[in-house]
Amino acid sequence: MPPAHALRDSGLCCVGAGEQSGQLPAVRRRGLSQHALVLITSGSGRYVDAYGAREVSAPAWIWLTAGQWHEYGPGRDGWTEHWVLFDGIGTRAYRSHLPRARGGVQHLSQDSPLEVDPIFDALHEATSTAGRRGQLMAACLVHRLIGVVVGATAPVAEDQTVMDAVSASATENLTVPERAARAGLTLAQLRTHVRRSTGLTPHELVLSVRLSRAQHLLARTDLSISRIATDVGFDDPSYFTRLFVRRVGVAPSTFRVQQQRRTAGASDLGTSAGDVEP
Template sequence: MYHTWMRYFTPSPVHHRLGLVCLGVGLQYGALPPVGPRTLDHHVAMVICSGGGWYRLPDGRRLTITAPALVWLLPGVSHEYGPDPDTGWDEAFVDFTGPATTTYTELGYIEPDRPVVPLGDSAPARAVVTRIARAARVGNPLLEVETGAAVHELLVALRRSRADLAPDGDPVLEALARDAYLPLSVAEHAARLGMTPTELRTAVRRGSGCSPKDYLLSIRLGRAKELLAATELPVAAVARRVGYDDPAYFSRLFTRRVGLAPVRFREQQARAVPGGWSQEIPDPDDPPMLRPAEGHEVREAGVR
């Protein structure tokens, strides 16, 4: 015995230009019948929350699925799968497509070589699927945009829930971020971590989807932007603080990656905030604000 609920959508060409669109969503559980062999023209992320079963590769090999797990169904790839006929499984799936799938694959969020991916926890992904299911109500005017945005969120949730990655942060990435402003080469970073450059590149690409050089550069430029926007430090001082002894090289690199020269970025983004600024992550329930000076009231907008 099994139970199933599903809905399918047909987003317009305009919605496809958003990069990702949701084509369908479903929730099923029990001793579901096996599927395939079949070939799809789009992606499906299938989250197995409990139970187990099998997945058959195009070459005939059979993989065991044990919850919690993610099963990728990829366009153009023949596949077969099914739950254990005695125990069944609890399944949530999302069908999606769009040009952004190429980038997500390049970044390692979608893994063509790993059709079955163990998850540490299926709850975050299941929560996103549930939101997609709720958005699928008849007459929802935001359906295509709401569900498309949720597909992005689903890919992030699945990436974070992979059993081979630490949910609270990757130690290698944390170490690189800590030392990002030191004037070190990739080989020197690797040596500090007791790794070869090849091992470091593999670890960083698995954890972040990019090379160590790009990962370090993104941290340095992000910090440089903060200093340019929130302080009056000269550009040369900003360059030194983020690891570049040559201000001219820093300016060329910043301009090439950001699209604006550091001085021009500062003109657009500078914030003169009395009381300074902080690197602490704010509490969403207690956003940063100026405290009223003694003897003065702070009135809310629109309140007389």
């Protein structure tokens, strides 16, 4: 499906999608002009790139970065794969979630079923629809697919332990080396765990947790902005406000008005709906 240039420039476009299963021929030292996501839903095999070889066991996904050579294929018993080709500057937003900076394999959690068939059914319909409407729907579905597989990716247990520890102490005024020491890690180890799990630095993670908690308090309580700043770990309310504007896009006071209005509106709608006789 030839993508519209405007859609590619605006973020992300779908170039094609499909699925196949069985004892498929292996892909040998190939590079693509677009990015691709290959989802393995059954079976096992092997993946190779410039970083080395990896065994692949379903459920798993492989991110193929444009321009980078790779090889992959199923074992003797075959496998089932779904694939999608896509392009655009929107792919940059997903790079922090990749198993390696240039691509690789991620195994998915066995605990939650991965419902991708409806997405691929919709992708087939969208890519068969001529014009920009079909292209727009396909692009939206690619975003949804990537979100589903990233959300279902099995976390590394040690990474999650570190993440929990950093998040729990985020409101404390500690330096990054002090956070590493508290977790029993070197500074380099802390950075590796946090980057692998979130794509952020430890400092960025702390700020993200603090601002998330501040948003909750602004929306759900009547605490003053200076009190909220202190509660989430900022000694200087002015700095908190500047950071909030830079990261969230509006001042804390504006955010509070917007969220409380939204909550009140939802309550009013709920009351009205309950008053209507069936």
